[in-house]
Amino acid sequence: MTETPTRRRGDTRARIQEVALERFTDNGYDQTSLREIAEELGVTKAALYYHFKTKEEILDSLLAQAATQIDELVSWMKAGPSTRERRLELIRRLGEITFGVPGEVMRCVQQNEVALQNLGGATSVVHDIKVRLWEAAQPEDASVADRLRVRMAIMTVLIANKPGSDLGGTVAERAAAAQEIAADLVP
Template sequence: MGGTMDGTKQQRRGNTRQRIQDVALELFAEQGYEKTSLREIAERLDVTKAALYYHFKTKEEIIVSLFEDLTKPIEDLIEWGREQPSTLETKQEIVRRYSQALAGAEPLFRFMQENQATVRELRIGETFKDRLRGFRDILIDPEAPLVEQVRCVSAMFTLHAGMFAMQDLEDDLEKRRMAVLEVAVDLVTQAHERARGKD
């Protein structure tokens, strides 16, 4: 999946359903979820409301479908991670793949960050928490000291924070992602090595 919104759009442009998702997400980002109507989405797409209804009956259906599509790589990663041995190499690879999955879904996560109250009311809020718990569970070693478990969870949140808290520090998305990834991998490496040192 592409690392930028433009790359994601180029891959998704040909499909009407995906065009609706992309335009809706743009409008939600511009004016907020609550203030955006299905009529406005149809107008931006230059289609009738009936044509929009063929694909989606509500705004929630649009955002839920976007969430399911764009976070599928995260769900796949969790499944893959559950089948792997709990080695340092596996954990580092999980962090790398998670970073790529987040980059591919950045527009959605930006929406979720900026519309937290709305997300809590939609069913995607609970689903996202479940995915975070699933990711946490494949990253931490439950036998490790608590401080090392916290270090692993901190790696996960470092990746999330890198998308939002550093936007104004570095315009080059890939350069920023790689810097954040380096810190996250380092946290997981420290946690693994320190936990093994205490055995």
């Protein structure tokens, strides 16, 4: 079976996003150029421009992808009763999601917070994602302590998946610990 031009184009776009995200996170957003991304991919800058004109366009596309996955999780949570079991399931699913693009994008934005302040949108999108998660997971008539517990549980999951973490352990060990701690916190 031959690949269609649309399929190859989608693969190239995804590969550009993957390489750019890795470089933004490892080297810094300001320290990464479109030329470097093109070189790592083995394509010309013109080929890269076909998909993305700027680094900001790449970052925006990654943020949109992350927001979509989080929005699906939030919609799932809001579609059912606000029970502790459902909140625990949200935390479990969030743990799975953070091993993909949303977690990587949130870490990238957090690591590049100063550089991205001039862009404005990136840091506010990540903050909005966290707020949507917090609001979806909090119990009806939540006390201040319950709201804080929900936020801490969500942040525990997000922090534990940070690469190069000084927490020690493997990724799997940190994820399991985060789920255990979050479960203790969830009201």
